Amino acid sequence: xxxxxxxxxxxxxxxxxxxxxxxxxxxxxxxxxxxxxxxxxxxxxxxxxxxxxxxxxxxxxxxxxxxxxxxxxxxxxxxxxxxxxxxxxxxxxxxxxxxxxxxxxxxxxxxxxxxxxxxxxxxxxxxxxxxxxxxxxxxxxxxxxxxxxxxxxxxxxxxxxxxxxxxxxxxxxxxxxxxxxxxxxxxxxxxxxxxxxxxxxxxxxxxxxxxxxxxxxxxxxxxxxxxxxxxxxxxxxxxxxxxxxxxxxxxxxxxxxxxxxxxxxxxxxxxxxxxxxxxxxxxxxxxxxxxxxxxxxxxxxxxxxxxxxxxxxxxxxxxxxxxxxxxxxxxxxxxxxxxxxxxxxxxxxxxxxxxxxxxxxxxxxxxxxxxxxxxxxxxxxxxxxxxx
Ligand SMILES: Cc1cc2nc3c(=O)[nH]c(=O)nc-3n(C[C@H](O)[C@H](O)[C@H](O)COP(=O)(O)OP(=O)(O)OC[C@H]3O[C@@H](n4cnc5c(N)ncnc54)[C@H](O)[C@@H]3O)c2cc1C
Numbered sequence: 050x051x052x053x054x055x056x057x058x059x060x061x062x063x064x065x066x067x068x069x070x071x072x073x074x075x076x077x078x079x080x081x082x083x084x085x086x087x088x089x090x091x092x093x094x095x096x097x098x099x100x101x102x103x104x105x106x107x108x109x110x111x112x113x114x115x116x117x118x119x120x121x122x123x124x125x126x127x128x129x130x131x132x133x134x135x136x137x138x139x140x141x142x143x144x145x146x147x148x149x150x151x152x153x154x155x156x157x158x159x160x161x162x163x164x165x166x167x168x169x170x171x172x173x174x175x176x177x178x179x180x181x182x183x184x185x186x187x188x189x190x191x192x193x194x195x196x197x198x199x200x201x202x203x204x205x206x207x208x209x210x211x212x213x214x215x216x217x218x219x220x221x222x223x224x225x226x227x228x229x230x231x232x233x234x235x236x237x238x239x240x241x242x243x244x245x246x247x248x249x250x251x252x253x254x255x256x257x258x259x260x261x262x263x264x265x266x267x268x269x270x271x272x273x274x275x276x277x278x279x280x281x282x283x284x285x286x287x288x289x290x291x292x293x294x295x296x297x298x299x300x301x302x303x304x305x306x307x308x309x310x311x312x313x314x315x316x317x318x319x320x321x322x323x324x325x326x327x328x329x330x331x332x333x334x335x336x337x338x339x340x341x342x343x344x345x346x347x348x349x350x351x352x353x354x355x356x357x358x359x360x361x362x363x364x365x366x367x368x369x370x371x372x373x374x375x376x377x378x379x380x381x382x383x384x385x386x387x388x389x390x391x392x393x394x395x396x397x398x399x400x401x402x403x404x405x406x407x408x409x410x411x412x413x414x415x416x417x418x419x420x421x422x423x424x425x426x427x428x429x430x431x432x433x434x435x436x437x
């Protein structure tokens with residue numbers, strides 16, 4: 050990290066530590082009250098706490114944000130998660146808004162960004178479809194031009210937050226003759242438009258994602274981001290940003306710190322094999338941090354190896370988090386099985402560890418599966434040829 054980035058970490062740490070224990074408890078109470086189907090990264094109190102400190106949209110271009118680098122974004126995420134916030138306030142919707150600022154018309158920017166800053170407008174990511182997840186460019190949702198509008202027909206699957214957001218940034222096919230990445234466009238589709246139907250899909254851990262159906266939904270052409278048929282470029286920038294954040298490592302480090310706190314002065318209560326495991330996990334979690342920091346530094350320099358480095362961090366972190374979560378649940382014999390958010394428990398660490406073991410299951414899938422990350426590392430990092 051550069052001196053500037055280290056200084057930024059100190060500044061963010063001070064700002065985050067201004068959030069009192071009471072405010073943090075209020076925030077968690079709000080999360081528990083809304084439950085797993087309503088979890089949204091911008092729970093109003095969390096958004097307010099961050100916005101007041103200038104920590105919303107730091108990587109959005111000026112005048113909306115301060116054009117922070119992905120390294121600074123990573124630092125912010127690490128400091129937030131380390132203080133008990135979820136990582137999502139700096140990920141999810143933020144990348145969509147960044148794409149709006151970079152690619153929207155001045156009117157679209159003016160209409161959306163102030164509301165995003167105040168927390169009044171939220172965005173879901175509409176990329177994956179049935180039969181088009183890893184193979185995203187096989188997507189079949191179409192947008193046919195009719196005067197000043199597109200008519201959108203098709204469906205998106207696994208759309209996190211669609212039931213809470215006001216808009217989905219959807220990648221759709223605008224050139225019916227095109228194949229693969231050509232002929233795609235990014236459209237902002239209002240989720241309250243006629244012809245939109247949002248159905249829940251529940252994943253392990255009690256988390257709700259969605260399937261969004263679009264039945265001849267009319268969307269103004271001005272809601273398109275960037276030139277027609279060139280949406281794939283906007284997508285690539287967004288995916289690179291997503292992979293520059295930690296997938297599970299930062300949350301694991303917080304749980305490990307809480308475990309060490311519990312056993313401080315009582316190491317004799319642990320077996321030698323547990324102590325050795327703690328040492329190994331602490332070391333590997335630090336390796337995960339270094340991989341992410343290195344990927345971000347490479348991204349900031351525009352290095353070609355940044356894509357493979359981002360995939361290495363995502364692969365290593367998500368698989369390590371699963372292993373750590375399983376070990377932690379075996380270590381805490383009082384582990385409590387929660388079926389829902391908000392069930393009050395005596396042992397919050399055991400309960401959080403139990404939630405984490407389920408939450409980590411999806412980490413090797415969401416944001417691109419481990420196999421896809423390995424393909425990226427092989428092709429873009431090691432220069433190996435594509436498989437047949
Ligand atoms: C909790 C969660 C939240 C999500 N949120 C969103 C969201 O907000 N927006 C969104 O657009 N998407 C979202 N997704 C979707 C996610 O991006 C996809 O699930 C993921 O890309 C995999 O696609 P798929 O599920 O269609 O699996 P498939 O692509 O069908 O893959 C099935 C299996 O085949 C393997 N495989 C596929 N292709 C290859 C290959 N070329 N080489 C080797 N193995 C391969 C995969 O690794 C996997 O094991 C979310 C997913 C989850 C689980």
